Amino acid sequence: MQEQSEEKSESTSQQKSVKKSPNFWAETWQRFKGRKMAMLALIYIGFLGFVAVFAPAIAGTKPVICKYKGHIYFPALGYFRRQWENPIFQKDKFRNRYPENLEKKDADSWAIWPLVYQDPYRRVYDDEWKGLPGNPTQETGSPSLRNWFGTDQRGVDVFAQMVHGTTIALLVGFVSMGIAGVIGIIVGALAGFYGKWIDMGLSRLIEVVMCIPTLILILAIIAIIDSPTIWHMMAIIGCTGWTGIARLARAEFMKLRESDFVLAAKTTGIGQFRIIFRYILPNSLAPVLVPITFGIAAAILIESGLSFLGFGAPPPNPSWGTLLNLGRQNLQMWWLIFFPGMAIFLAVLAYNLIGEGLQEASDPRLRDA
């Protein structure tokens, strides 16, 4: 990476002074930082990441840390993986009701509870938490002090569902675009670097894949697979969404393969793959990152759309789109539409702003625009 950055900086530094110029990515980052909206969006995505990681500590009905019969446990980890919740609680017949049972079964126990005592998978029942009444069900569950974003028809807290749904929203974007990025860059790189019949073949492949409607493919696959999960969905979005990335990568590679530093590398006898991945790729990455960020936004929308249609994450996994779907069935429950709708809107907007910021920061022609 350094080699080419130096190459590049050499050309720019000629006009300026001999001072060692910063590397390309640092420079891009500098410019990106200058864009308020993009920075705000980046911070927002960071915040969502934080929420996703700490979801069980923000909303849940299992203690984050508790001491029970002389040992320290972290039952809240059970929200990530069931196996991480110590089986002692099942053995002692806690029946997923911690507050009451901790006290009853071990008087010396203590616990640190999540910020909000609400469960994303089930309704909180009467007297579960210090004598408070259970969640309202049906259309009566409007936002209140106890249910910040209201409850759905089943009486499950919307806030808790949204907090836990953040994981899916973020994962869908990153995983599917990760897959798309890898496929897209490799295909684009090969096509752009080798040209001729390889380019011809791969370009046609790109066109063929572009013709496949993602949504319909997902619906078809869901019908075939025995137990479809969110991961299948991500894989499909990834496997069909790489065409734009591949085309951009191809164009970049075509441009760069003729440049001097590649020629220099070739003459020194460096292997083709090393040239592709160590020399050209880092230089072509900036334009490719832009469609990836936009792709993340699109993936979130596709996931929400699928959940909205009822083909998303299997129940009762919380997802923003699923909540929207619940709201569609009962329009009076505006909170089922407003909060998840806003969350989807903001997340998509943030990714788009980041993408735009990145584009402007990395493209010298747009630099001062």
Add this chain to the structure above:
Amino acid sequence: MYLVSRLSPLLLTVLLSLLLTGCPGPSTKNGEENSESSEKSESTDDTPPEILLEPFDAPKLADLDAEVEWEKQPVLDSMDLLRERQSKEKQLISVTDALKLKNTNQEINEKILSALGRLPENDEEVNWGATINRHVLADMKSTNPIMGSSAVEFEVSSLTGFGLFSFDWNFIPFAVSDTVVSWQSSKDKLYDKVVLRDDLTWSDGVPITAHDIVFTFQTIMNPKVPVPAVRSGTDQIRWIQAYDDQTLVFFHKEALPTNVWNLNFPIIPKHIYEKELETDPTLQDSEYHVKHENNPVTGGPYELEERVRGQEIILRRRESWYMHNGKEVRKRPYFERVRLRIIQDPNTALLALKKGQIDEMALNPELWKTQTENDDFYNNCTKANGLEWVYFYFGWNCKTLFFEDKRVRQAMSYAFNHDEMLKELCYGLYQPCTGVYHETAWMSPKPMTKPYKQDLTKAENLLDDAGWIDHDGDGIRDKEFDGKIIPFQFTIMTSNRPLSLSICTLLKENLEQIGILCDVKPTEFTVMQEKSRKHQYQAMFAGWGTGTDPDTSVNLWKTDAGRNYGQYSNPEVDALFEEGRREFDKDKRAKIYGKIHQILYEDQPYTWLYFRNSFYGFNKDLRGYVFSPRGPYGYGPGFGSLWKPVSK
């Protein structure tokens, strides 16, 4: 007066397909949302054998009369029957007051029904030129009544079709006096003799005779004719012989008290269909059949006036039905036109109801509870509900490792939070269900079985007893089979409707509390049907409608029976069903079926959940709706009792 759609076995056929997805109910009532699958019916999918009907040498009528001891059977007019019933019922409130009421509890519901559900006092009250706009969820595929397989098709053929038999709200069968002069059964129920009226004509003026019925029967049993649904039940008849234009004898295969339910099938005109039956047995493809598909010759009170595919079906009252040689020989149907409007989305349909574009629709509980409360609904409409014998259940596949033990199945029923489901998820609108028969049915056991209540400790103990203990200490119960430890983790299959999903999710939550993992899998309708038929599932959430005779549930419970999806097998139940269908004494039959109910309750091959009532919204102009255990239309007179008053 109207041909009520096919009875017992067929009803189950239709209902199954409909209820699995919770889409429109049987021919005579509209269920809930989701219309896509209403056209599909679990039909006779197995390829029919080459010959369905062996030739039969019918004995001479005189010989038969000499040999058989005939018993007179009732020939009734369902409208008179209803009028008689209503004359004994008190009208609790005046019509004007009833129209002002808001239906918020059962007491008010009864008041509304007692006033608005009445037949007209006299003919002057009725607006004879009225049109009723009915709501249906999907278009029909065929106007030929024997090709019917979906709710809408049976709905239409119940109006345009001509039939000999009907049954009342208590499911007591009778011959219809509109079409039948006399009906006699042999003492052993092996033969039925029916004499038709001689003043019946098809809509093209040709008289309806006994030969039409024989022809229809032979067509239905013709393996070349692709009859989707009507064949089941009818195939239990050995032969039908017409001795003259009016006299018919039905020969049954076995002497069973349930034979009467097989007599009723839709009838098609012989003079139309015999012409091209041989050249085109599909009855659909040839030009000739297409012509008659678009302009069917019908025998019932209504005839097809117009049909706009995907939008509406308009039926017109047929003068030649109630008039014969210038005299009114039958009661004139109350509506001049019946317009069936096809609206798939329930919310859109509700808007149409509020605006008065449709006069009636089935409401789902959500709509009943949340969108029909205010004045914008009560301006033009009112609503009523009635008990219906349609139950929903968790079905356990008894041949899987998990559910082969009855204690496990009982534990499932104890683990589930029934109260939460009834009160919160079902809006408190449904009654709990404890078994195959409804409390108010004559065949239910006395005393009635008690609904299960959630009791996690009991459930845990039962599971412990059955050997499902957490051996490996991972928090999930497991059991050793052939040296392998199997964790208790199963999948429950359900339709993709919100209520089904909520109920299954509640089960998941409850089972997790006692160390069982349950995955909820929303499954598309056809896939679900396929899998249940092949027994490729562990548990499922679905519903069954009721047949008219308790014997109709035999195909759910008998070992290896067609719809015994859970592969339940109990020799005692098998024997009792056999005994029940051969017992002619009604009280003894009731005891037998009560026993079956109790055994099934004890074995819990299903966890019975609730009875789904029928909920309807009606225009304020409509009168005469009476609910039966099959909804407001699925019996005699059913739709025939609806009328509109003269506007003042």
